[in-house]
Amino acid sequence: MIPERWRRGEVAVVGLLRSGRSAAELLRRHDVPVYASDSASTPALRENAAALGALGCAVDVGRHDLVRIGRSEAVIASPGVPPDAPPLAAARQAGVEVLAELELAIRCLPETRLAVVTGTKGKSTTAACLAHLLRAAGLSDAAAAGNIGTPASAVALAERAPAWLAVEASSFQLHDAPSLTPAVGVLTNLSPDHLDRYGTAEAYYADKALLFRNAASASRWVVNGDDEAALAMAARAAGTRETFSLTQRAAAGFYDRTGRWLVLRGTPLLRRGDLQL
Structure with missing residues (x-):
């Protein structure tokens, strides 16, 4: 609006x-x-x-x-x-x-559902993969936007708004996006970054935590279960939280090091060697 x-x-x-x-x-x-x-x-x-x-x-x-x-x-x-x-x-x-x-952009996309990805590392890859998976699931107009590829405003300029938009969001963008309300939010990991701008890791983490500022009961969050800072940040957010892990069994998904499988909800999804990342 x-x-x-x-x-x-x-x-x-x-x-x-x-x-x-x-x-x-x-x-x-x-x-x-x-x-x-x-x-x-x-x-x-x-x-x-x-x-x-x-x-x-x-x-x-x-x-x-x-x-x-x-x-x-x-x-x-x-x-x-x-x-x-x-x-x-x-x-x-x-x-x-x-x-x-x-x-x-999101003020001009009121009907588009947002899958928002933030974290210190892995944002771009995860957002791009999300958009690809949404399209593969039948949502042919799902798009990705952020600091890579297409700006979110360019998506809003399109003749038809997508049903879903996978968004890569930096800490700076989260700070100045008060209306951002993810249907799904992903927190990949946390480590001190941009300290030349923030001064302290705590200030940087505070902006990352704004991913959850508009959390509601319908919100879904996917959080790195190996990252204590990420888990603590998401702990009080309203909605449903799921975790993924590279070191232990986790509800949303985990990496089985023995068989080198990526496992989704208890079912082997694909071998690590098949994922070219």
Whole structure:
């Protein structure tokens, strides 16, 4: 749902690679005035800027107009923009809401069910596999989106919204996606990361925990049963929790080291050698 006040004012999009361009295009489709900018100025960025200019966006490459950003109704941050980047800091200082590009996309996909994958490692592979398995199960329009491949906003621009979307979500995206409500959430593992931005592992883990912020009784969670931090994070979340493991039997699935089988709900699914990862 796009707030009406966005249409009366202007929304700033920070970052003009694939996700930023898709976000700006999505906003224009919903009749929202857009100011889009990027601190770099490469041929690809200038090409995107020209395309957005043709849609009626105000665009800067090689600079950000911090005053204009501070006057915007909201700021949409591309996945690659650090949370402490000057345009986002200027927005927050001015009291302007900063939202992830993912947040914009899901507001425009109200009927799409989300399978959201986060964790320190394995997000991209798991999200891609999820989308593949959903399609193999008969959901032919299931898609994958995130920091790899297709931006979530590009999915929202499609003529038909998918029934399911497998989303790779970083800690930065989780921080600025307050509406994110996974039908299924996957926590692959946890270890300290991005400490140059977060300062402490606890701050980083706090953003990862936002995967569960909108947990409800219908939510389903799949969590690494070998990871004590992941288990503790998911312990109080509403919904149904299942675990997977590489070291012990687990409800959702586990790796049988003796026979080198991947086992799903007690039934051997495939041999490790058949999974080319």
